[in-house]
Amino acid sequence: MTLVASRSLTIATRESRLALWQAEHVRALLRQRGHVVELLGMTTLGDQILDRSLSKVGGKGLFVKELELALEQGRADLAVHSLKDVPMELPPGFELAAVLPREDARDAWVSPHCASLAELPRGAVVGTSSLRRVVLLRALLRDLGRDDVRIEPLRGNLDTRLRKLDAGQYHAIVLAAAGLVRLGLEARIRQRFEPEQMLPAAGQGALGIEVLCSRPELLQALQPLAHAPTWAVATAERAVSRTLGGSCSMPLAAYATWAQAPAQEHLPAGGTLHLQAAWGEPEGAAAGQPPLLRASASAWVDSLEAADALGVQVAQQLLRAGARAVGALGVAAQARASGA
Numbered sequence: 001m002t003l004v005a006s007r008s009l010t011i012a013t014r015e016s017r018l019a020l021w022q023a024e025h026v027r028a029l030l031r032q033r034g035h036v037v038e039l040l041g042m043t044t045l046g047d048q049i050l051d052r053s054l055s056k057v058g059g060k061g062l063f064v065k066e067l068e069l070a071l072e073q074g075r076a077d078l079a080v081h082s083l084k085d086v087p088m089e090l091p092p093g094f095e096l097a098a099v100l101p102r103e104d105a106r107d108a109w110v111s112p113h114c115a116s117l118a119e120l121p122r123g124a125v126v127g128t129s130s131l132r133r134v135v136l137l138r139a140l141l142r143d144l145g146r147d148d149v150r151i152e153p154l155r156g157n158l159d160t161r162l163r164k165l166d167a168g169q170y171h172a173i174v175l176a177a178a179g180l181v182r183l184g185l186e187a188r189i190r191q192r193f194e195p196e197q198m199l200p201a202a203g204q205g206a207l208g209i210e211v212l213c214s215r216p217e218l219l220q221a222l223q224p225l226a227h228a229p230t231w232a233v234a235t236a237e238r239a240v241s242r243t244l245g246g247s248c249s250m251p252l253a254a255y256a257t258w259a260q261a262p263a264q265e266h267l268p269a270g271g272t273l274h275l276q277a278a279w280g281e282p283e284g285a286a287a288g289q290p291p292l293l294r295a296s297a298s299a300w301v302d303s304l305e306a307a308d309a310l311g312v313q314v315a316q317q318l319l320r321a322g323a324r325a326v327g328a329l330g331v332a333a334q335a336r337a338s339g340a
Contacts, residue, residue: 008036008037008038009030009037009221010038010076011037011040011076012040012076013079013080014042016157016158017157017159018082018158019080019157020041022080022081023039023080026078026207026225033221040076042066042067064079064210067079068091071211071212072212077211077215077218078211079209079210079211080207082179082203082206083203083204083208083234083238084205087246088238089242090210093212093213094210094211094212097209097210097211097218097219098208098231099206099207099209099226099227100208100225100226100227100230101227101230102227102230102233103181103182103206104178104181104192106177106193106200106205107198108177108180109174109191110175110189111173112166114190115190116191120146121171123149124148125152126149126174127153127164127170127173128151128153129153131250132201132250133174135279135281136280138291139291139292158175158185162188174193176201178205199255199276199278201252201253201254202234202237202252202253202254203234203238232303232304232307233257235308235311236254236256236275237255237275237311238311239307239309239311240254240277240314241254242315243311243315243319244326250326251279251282252323253278255276255277257273258273259271259273260272270303270306272298272299272300273300273310274298275296276295277294277296278293278294278295279318279323293323297310298310
């Protein structure tokens with residue numbers, strides 16, 4: 001069954017400027033294919049709770065629950081998400097219909113006065129909302145001998161975070177480069193952290209489109225938007241997180257790159273995929289322990305299943321090295337990794 005141009009589609013989206021840009025981007029792609037598309041702007045619980053870190057109030061899934069409810073109630077047909085905000089296990093009845101081409105996956109250093117970590121004044125404050133960035137920044141600061149720098153929570157949408165920086169609440173903040181690029185704010189970036197310095201989050205820089213499993217006509221209509229090389233990369237990265245427990249708020253980084261990208265945008269054209277991951281204790285490593293545990297592997301990937309298997313392999317390496325899993329899924333994986 002194929003959607004016709006006269007059929008109206010509604011995209012559920014958060015109302016932040018970045019989320020609206022993402023939804024508008026998907027709307028433009030669908031309109032190019034003859035579909036009639038409207039937006040349904042929504043405020044999620046994650047947008048409302050700004051006085052506590054995400055890891056303490058339910059994780060980044062708080063940004064998608066209201067959008068999923070709109071799909072269930074028939075008020076919207078699809079939801080557009082930053083893929084790094086999407087839980088590793090979707091609720092029953094939902095699935096990803098497409099993953100779009102990835103923007104810059106790196107983290108960005110944003111500061112009005114300091115061009116890098118090394119230029120921070122004594123006692124400086126750096127803001128971030130991510131446990132992953134906390135453990136990675138702490139490792140970088142440790143290498144610089146800068147135990148005087150404080151890392152403080154930073155919540156709110158991208159514009160809110162920039163306002164807090166400009167108001168002097170922080171000396172610098174760390175954000176995803178992709179959001180700044182998409183909103184035309186690339187000039188605010190003082191430095192991009194290379195993956196060797198700060199490994200990105202699973203799915204960072206990619207957009208995902210979520211639909212109900214019971215809408216096969218939507219899956220067909222959205223298939224041309226899917227970018228298989230990015231989808232495979234994101235699948236491998238997300239499998240690392242899912243295996244360790246599935247929490248978007250874990251102190252975990254996972255980043256995959258193609259040694260040679262598939263020649264086609266649709267699998268099964270394959271290639272060698274290299275996956276790196278890092279895990280750290282959010283409260284700091286104990287004496288004598290490394291600040292970060294790292295793992296990596298490469299494999300020939302010509303399907304999403306193969307990409308997923310690579311992610312599980314790297315996650316098992318982290319578990320054997322001492323990473324702590326969370327939740328029932330993670331604990332089960334940890335038991336398998338230890339041979340229990």
